Amino acid sequence: MKARYFATLLASAALFSVPALAQQSGKDVYSKVCATCHATGLAGAPRYGNAADWNARAGGGVGRFYQSALQGTAKGMPAKGGHMTLSDGEVKGAVDYMLAAVKDGLKLGKAEEAAPAKAETKPEPKPEPKKAEAKPAPTPAPAPAPAQQSPVAASAPAAIAAAAAAAPSGGDVNAFNRMLKPAGKRNLPPPEDGIHDPTVDGTHALQPPLAAFGTLPKSFAGNRVNWVEALDKNKISPRADRQDPNAVPVVMDLNVVREVKGSMPDVVYPHKQHTEWLDCSNCHPAIFNPQKGSNVISMAAILLGEKCGVCHGKVAFPVSECRLCHSKKKEMPAATAQGK
Amino acid sequence: MKSTRVSGGGLLAAILLAVFALLFADVQDAQAEYGDVVINNYSDKAGMRPVVFPHWFHRIRFRCKVCHADLGFKFKAGGNEINMVKIIDGQFCGACHNGDIAWSVENCNLCHSGKPNTPTQVHESTIQKLAIPAGPAKK
Numbered sequence: 001m002k003a004r005y006f007a008t009l010l011a012s013a014a015l016f017s018v019p020a021l022a023q024q025s026g027k028d029v030y031s032k033v034c035a036t037c038h039a040t041g042l043a044g045a046p047r048y049g050n051a052a053d054w055n056a057r058a059g060g061g062v063g064r065f066y067q068s069a070l071q072g073t074a075k076g077m078p079a080k081g082g083h084m085t086l087s088d089g090e091v092k093g094a095v096d097y098m099l100a101a102v103k104d105g106l107k108l109g110k111a112e113e114a115a116p117a118k119a120e121t122k123p124e125p126k127p128e129p130k131k132a133e134a135k136p137a138p139t140p141a142p143a144p145a146p147a148q149q150s151p152v153a154a155s156a157p158a159a160i161a162a163a164a165a166a167a168p169s170g171g172d173v174n175a176f177n178r179m180l181k182p183a184g185k186r187n188l189p190p191p192e193d194g195i196h197d198p199t200v201d202g203t204h205a206l207q208p209p210l211a212a213f214g215t216l217p218k219s220f221a222g223n224r225v226n227w228v229e230a231l232d233k234n235k236i237s238p239r240a241d242r243q244d245p246n247a248v249p250v251v252m253d254l255n256v257v258r259e260v261k262g263s264m265p266d267v268v269y270p271h272k273q274h275t276e277w278l279d280c281s282n283c284h285p286a287i288f289n290p291q292k293g294s295n296v297i298s299m300a301a302i303l304l305g306e307k308c309g310v311c312h313g314k315v316a317f318p319v320s321e322c323r324l325c326h327s328k329k330k331e332m333p334a335a336t337a338q339g340k
Numbered sequence: 341m342k343s344t345r346v347s348g349g350g351l352l353a354a355i356l357l358a359v360f361a362l363l364f365a366d367v368q369d370a371q372a373e374y375g376d377v378v379i380n381n382y383s384d385k386a387g388m389r390p391v392v393f394p395h396w397f398h399r400i401r402f403r404c405k406v407c408h409a410d411l412g413f414k415f416k417a418g419g420n421e422i423n424m425v426k427i428i429d430g431q432f433c434g435a436c437h438n439g440d441i442a443w444s445v446e447n448c449n450l451c452h453s454g455k456p457n458t459p460t461q462v463h464e465s466t467i468q469k470l471a472i473p474a475g476p477a478k479k
Contacts (some may be wrong), residue, residue: 108386187370195372195458197389202449205384209373209396222464223396224372238403242410242435277399279409305467310415311404313466315375315395 004012024086026093033081034094048098051105058108062099069095084267186224187213222317238277251275256292256330266328341452372463380460390454411435418460428440 009112017107023301030038030048044214046053057065069091080086081094082158098115174179189208191198207224216235230236241247252275258267274283284290287310302309302319313319375384375395383390398407407413410411411432414420427434427445436442461468 107469108382118391160360173399181371187373188371191451193376195376195378195392195455196453197455197462199391200449202447202453205450206394206453207397209394212397212400222373225396227399236400238399238404242402242441249405272427277404279405281409282405282415303466303470305465309466314462315404318374318466328360 023093024088026090026095026097027085029094030097033083033086034098036081038098046098049101051102054099054102054106055175058106061096061108065099066092079111192202215326218319219317221316221320227316231276249276252280252291258297260326263330265326266322266330267325268328270324359449374464376463378454378458378460378463379418380454380458381421382423383454386456389449389456390450390458390460391451392454393451417462438465 024032035048038048041050041053056110057068060067068077070088080091136234144249174300187209188194189210190196190203190206195205198204213223213225217226217229217233218224227236231238239245239247240249252271254271256269256271258269260266287307288295295308299319300313303309305313309319317324373394375394377393378390379393379394380390410413412420413432422432426432426443427437430438431449434445438444
């Protein structure tokens with residue numbers, strides 16, 4: 001029996017010695033990463049060596065501490081201390097290192113205190129206190145073996161979960177189009193949009209965008225409403241005067257064609273759609289000199305919020321909709337078309 | 341460093357939290373409607389929540405020119421230096437939000453409904469995505 005126990009111990013030691021080589025010790029991880037907050041109690045972190053701080057959070061046992069360290073907490077602990085390159089074992093080792101410092105004063109919750117949690121981390125840290133706890137392990141003879149393998153097996157899903165939590169979309173890290181705003185995150189009601197304070201009554205009294213957009217023609221950018229078409233088809237009837245609902249705007253129907261460089265289609269600027277919404281004085285002369293050919297416009301300036309970018313990219317459709325402006329095809333004798 | 345433990349800790353924590361709030365709350369979590377403008381020129385300092393102006397709601401009801409030509413709103417988030425005195429005096433928002441054309445100023449929380457410390461900016465704008473504001477709030 002005894003020989004068998006040692007054999008298992010040896011086997012497991014061999015099993016873990018390989019990954020352990022590459023791993024940093026709990027102490028190393030603590031001093032490089034955790035100490036930033038946990039040495040001083042920054043942002044309310046439980047302080048290293050302060051038993052009272054740790055006891056206040058010990059209700060869930062060691063397992064709970066591991067979970068908080070790996071996945072982060074709502075109070076401000078980032079998952080893995082913000083260092084996603086750390087392995088689960090390294091993080092747990094650091095937790096063990098910090099717990100060891102308050103071991104004497106620590107009263108862990110009953111929940112997970114016993115075998116699995118402790119046994120699990122035995123191989124990771126090199127530190128002092130674990131040996132004592134490892135002894136009771138052999139008594140429930142078959143149990144420790146699976147428990148000891150669990151760090152490897154269990155760390156994989158845990159790592160995925162942690163990585164997924166860190167991914168912007170909150171889903172699969174390798175998801176298709178992960179940087180695009182998913183359909184479910186568009187046109188959110190005010191309490192969920194991230195800029196309104198959901199604790200205020202006013203926020204909940206506001207109209208959710210989708211309640212208004214339901215009947216309006218769609219587009220692929222901005223509010224995802226085609227405002228020009230909405231106005232054209234009388235889906236909306238915005239006033240042209242603050243008080244007088246019957247005032248009509250002064251509409252000017254004049255297209256200005258801007259020839260642009262390269263193979264990009266020329267820009268057709270329609271005064272009509274603009275004067276439906278705007279007054280001449282909104283653009284002329286401050287933003288655009290009312291003289292054809294006298295305005296220097298570049299996409300860079302537009303992206304930075306100048307020229308067309310005063311509105312386009314803020315409230316009017318953004319620059320992602322290239323062909324709404326660059327709409328006049330050039331007649332191009334292929335290779336010779338250059339410049340201009 | 342050690343000496344800052346007590347007094348500096350709170351300050352550091354505040355800065356750290358502000359940075360976190362900016363990084364996470366603002367950029368990642370914020371799913372604001374296109375064109376929503378947060379105006380925080382004076383609100384935070386006065387202990388009031390910043391104002392959120394929804395362009396989409398207003399453009400359904402008014403053409404751009406009503407505010408931007410007739411009422412003199414500049415095309416610049418936070419650039420109009422609006423305060424409550426001007427509004428009650430009938431300027432800017434107060435031209436309509438007077439209990440006549442639209443509900444009046446006693447509905448504080450309908451405008452002042454932004455999350456505290458949200459900086460002045462046009463949300464979801466191209467420029468916001470290109471250049472993340474450096475400091476917390478106020479410009």
